[in-house]
Amino acid sequence: MILKNVFLSILKIYLIPISSLLFITILYAGCNKDDNYSTNGGSGNPGPNEVFIENSSFTPSNRTISVGTTITWKNQDGIGHTVTSGIPGSPSGLFNSGNLGNGASFSYTFNNPGEYKYFCNIHPSMTAKVTVQ
Numbered sequence: 001m002i003l004k005n006v007f008l009s010i011l012k013i014y015l016i017p018i019s020s021l022l023f024i025t026i027l028y029a030g031c032n033k034d035d036n037y038s039t040n041g042g043s044g045n046p047g048p049n050e051v052f053i054e055n056s057s058f059t060p061s062n063r064t065i066s067v068g069t070t071i072t073w074k075n076q077d078g079i080g081h082t083v084t085s086g087i088p089g090s091p092s093g094l095f096n097s098g099n100l101g102n103g104a105s106f107s108y109t110f111n112n113p114g115e116y117k118y119f120c121n122i123h124p125s126m127t128a129k130v131t132v133q
C-alpha cells in the first residue's frame with residue numbers, strides 16, 4: 001500500500017511536468033518550422049508575404065495582403081526576370097525591380113488598399129497581381 005502511494009506520487013511529480021515539456025517542445029518545433037517556411041528562400045512554397053518567380057511565372061499569381069505589408073519576390077529561375085508594376089507595355093511607375101538574376105529578390109511595401117497588377121518586363125506573358133485590403 002505504501003509502495004503504491006510512493007509510486008503514484010512519483011507519477012504525479014514527474015509525469016505531469018515531463019508531458020507538459022514534451023507538449024511545449026512539439027509546439028515550438030511546429031513554430032520554428034513555420035518560420036523557416038517563410039524565410040528559407042529556397043525550394044518549397046512561398047511564405048505568406050512572398051511571391052516566387054519560378055518556371056517563368058509568379059507564384060502565387062494573386063497575393064492578398066493587408067495594408068502596410070511588404071511583399072518579397074524571389075527569383076528561383078535560372079534566367080532573369082523583373083517585377084514591374086502595371087501591365088505589359090504600360091508600366092505604372094510605382095515599382096520596378098530591374099533585372100533579377102537567379103536567387104535575387106525584390107521587396108515593396110503596399111501602403112494603400114487596391115489591386116496592383118504587375119508583370120515581367122522581359123517576358124510580357126508573365127502577369128500577376130497583389131490585392132491590398
Ligand SMILES: [Cu+2]
Pocket residue numbers: 056080081082120121122123126
Ligand atoms: Cu521574366
